[in-house]
Amino acid sequence: MSPILLKTKEVAEYLKISDQQVRRLVDKKELPCIRISPRVLRFRKEDVEEFISGREI
Numbered sequence: 001m002s003p004i005l006l007k008t009k010e011v012a013e014y015l016k017i018s019d020q021q022v023r024r025l026v027d028k029k030e031l032p033c034i035r036i037s038p039r040v041l042r043f044r045k046e047d048v049e050e051f052i053s054g055r056e057i
Helices: 008-015 019-027 045-055
Strands: 005-007 041-044
Touching: 005 008, 005 045, 008 019, 008 041, 008 045, 019 041, 041 045
Parallel strands: none
Antiparallel strands: 005 041
């Protein structure tokens, strides 16, 4: 089964933050992504969920 890939906008909606904030997390290497081109990013759903669980206290 192939992984579910999310677009930047979908991740932003899921995390309830802006697209720009998602890109900042990627730039700080806090949120892993698959870079399709310099402007096009895709995110594995598992990575986003792991990011969320790592941020919870």
